[in-house]
Amino acid sequence: MARAEWGHSNNGRGGNKWWSYKRTTVVICCMNIGVALYVLYSLYTSLYNYPYYDTQKAARYSQGQIRKMEESIRIRKESEPIELIKLVKQIKEEFLKERRMVNLPLPLKHKITDEIVERLQDLDPSANATEQQEAVERWRREKLKEAKKVKRGQALNSNILPEEAGMLAKALKSNWAELSEEIGLWIPVEIITKEHDDKPEGEEEFDDSIIPGRQLPPECHAKLHTDYDGAAVRWGLTHHKESAYECCQACLDHAKTAKPGENKCNIWVYCPSEGGCYSPDIYEHKLGECWLKYAENPRVNFKDRYSDSYRNSHPNSPVIVPWVSGIVSA
Structure with missing residues (x-):
């Protein structure tokens, strides 16, 4: 009886060994491996079920289709404006070539x-635009003569380097207008208007306020190469005038017609x-922009020229301030 019980106990232990956790783990791992292999096989075979892998079929065209x-292709090429393309390319190359001729080294521009600024500062403060223009023209002729002498090796005391003399002479002689624009030099041209008493009968009175370059009245206090700061009462991007005279007049009119409690224009800024x-902002400021501003204590943003430190931090800025502005009389 005792032996039978012992044998039964051994059989029970053997059964527990066969269904142990190790064998269960092995079975589950095998199932996982089988599932993974099936998934990989499905992905591998599915790649060839898409039409773009059938390259042989995709590349088959009939002779008519070809x-x-x-x-x-022939019609498309024949319809291209070849001559126009060549002409545009030629104009672009000529323009770039011309721009390269004016593109002097930055130190030389400075x-x-x-x-030029020193020559203008030597003039009397009351010098008009004609006198300023004559002073700049005298400087240009003198500098051109000096550059030619340096180029020929005949100038001993000159601050022009020999390697700069040739391109400087070329810029001063052939591309002076472009160079003036590039360095931001602008001097207004005074237009002398004559009064005529022999106006034909029946002709309407001509509004000379739109004549470009009309002499500004004293109450405008116009300052060349000057940009005054202030709060805008009229946005210049959408407010264009034909001349600085018109811009100043718009400021005077705004001050007269401003409603009670509104800021009255006392500063005008014009782009000539x-x-x-x-201007150090995100906008592109064009010819004729007229900004009307107000400031209780007007102050200058920029005057005459931008400083070296400012140009170093704003490489796109010109050397000379291009704006003309003024503070109107109270």
């Missing part, structure tokens, strides 16, 4: 600008440059 494609005027 002829139509060739005809389409040197030129410093000399055909190439536009630089």
